[in-house]
Amino acid sequence: MRGKRSKQYRKLMHQYALAFGHREPYQVLLDAGIIRAAANFKMRLGAMLANTLHGEIKPLISQCCIRHLYDYETATPEQEREKQEWISVAKQAERRRCGHHELEKPLGAMECVMSMVDPKGSGGNKHRYVVATQDEGLRRALRGVVGVPVVYVKRSVMVLEPMGAVTARVKEGGEKGKLRAGLTSLRPAGTGMKRKREDEEEGEGENGKRIKPETPQPVQPKLRKAKGPKGPNPLSAKKKSKTLPSSQDKPDDNKLSTRKPATKPHLSPSSPTADTATAIPAETTAEDENQRKRKRRRRPREGNSEETQEGAEAVAVAGAVAV
Template identity: 55%
Template sequence: MRAKRSKQYRKLMQQYAMSFGFREPYQVLVDAEIIQAAARFKMKLGVLLAGALHGEIKPMITQCCIRHLYDAPATTDQERREKEGWIEVAKQAERRRCGHHELHEPLSTLECLTSVVDPKGSGKNRNCYVVAAQDQEVRQSMRRVAGVPLMYVNRSVMILEPMASKSEKLREMEERGKLKAGLISRRPTGPGGKRKREDEEDEDIPDRARAVIAAEADGGVRVGSEPAAKKKQKVKGPKGPNPLSVRKTKKEDLKPVARQVQDERAASRTTSKSKPHVVEEEVDAELDEEGDAMGGAIAATKKRKRKRKVKGGAAVDGEVAEETAEALTV
């Protein structure tokens, strides 16, 4: 049960921090009655307050409340010792000047705390006070002020009351306002927040350039009555195949003469299949032509043989010269 209650108190203080601006150290206003109740149950008041609020605290007491402790009746020695203990605990807290010390008699706890928490009667806890009061009437009055966490002691247990209905309504209204503002417009950045890229670009553009851009967006006409050239929109068509998956084309390295020879051979193969007698005639004609060409070449070589001179100076035919050359070599 303690863990569950602690979790609820932590969540409740987070809500107070988000909606009403509470932060550590929490300013806790204590009255005379809660000091007396904590001493009766032998409780360490500061430790229990810090544990319930889940953070550092700054205990504070008004001048009227500490005067109530001094004015408490004490007839026996035990009552005097208890009274001294109450005053010692009150002295450890910071003195909160309420401005009632000049009065002959101190104000009641309700009047004094109300004047400190809500001095102008606006119904708001502007200084973010946490009120630790044992008097039920005081707590009931403080529930009418928005954003006041209330604490009291119940059978040696420190209790943090749930958020009052008025505070809950204000918190819900604030949350709805934040949600609505976030949906309608952009969230305003604080002094340490980051600006968006669009805002930075808009600030860098001069006024005239911004007006030209706006005019182009509206009708395509510039400010100085100069027609603005509309940007050509790219026509999106069907995408081609992936170039990595397409088969590469073969380069034509063949020369035109070799290509012509291949075409002729291919044509001859087709004719040989369809008309074999024509092919035989062509082959015979080619052989005859080749024979004639070979005979002419032999005759040309014979004619080209030159006469060589022998040592004696007489000119002989090529055959004789060859025989003499062979004899010499031998």
């Protein structure tokens, strides 16, 4: 089977399943004509039906149709052998009672199959049969019944007939009804198409006052960066040389040091708060001042030993003069 035809048949059976409830395994009702045609073209009837309908099948045959195969007259041994092959194929299908077994002669395929597909004449396929037949009159009658897929063999090719006009009309009406039902189910119960303005535009606050909903602010679109020439790679660029600050740019330490000394000055006896302060002996204060005024002696350098001796002699002379 070609891909295009296979796709059409799959879509057609999907429509039958949605609109009329056909499901796998499909109940395929056979007649004597299609069994003989499949044997003449050396076709495997069950496999071809499954490929055409794109699913599992359940072959069925009526009592009248299998009696037609038994009553077929043969004149040669080859025809008799073919007849036995037809009967063996028919026996693999499930026999379905049609109610005509009490008659002396079986009914024709058209009358028997139509009585099984539409027993009450209501124009509907009650049991969801798929009919496989070679009778043109039967196929013409089945086009007037709603929801009946029809299969036949034409030049060693199994064909699935397109949907009939009556079936297509009923399918479209069902789809429109589902659409209307979906729209009506979305409406609130007990109201028409209009809605209350208060429920839509206003609400109630905590104190029972009506509050208007806030107007939605327009969303500002994101600004895109303007494309332009890019700068140099900072990793490959030459680093700038650091310039030493000049003497004028250096900050004055005296100006910046606004912090007061942590140590408090000693209170003198002449100060107004001398009565409350503790008395400090004069001898200890004089010694402390002499120690504070005494200069630090620099440690002599190791390299210049002569200069160090001269400096030490000058310091000794200065001390003797002061005494």
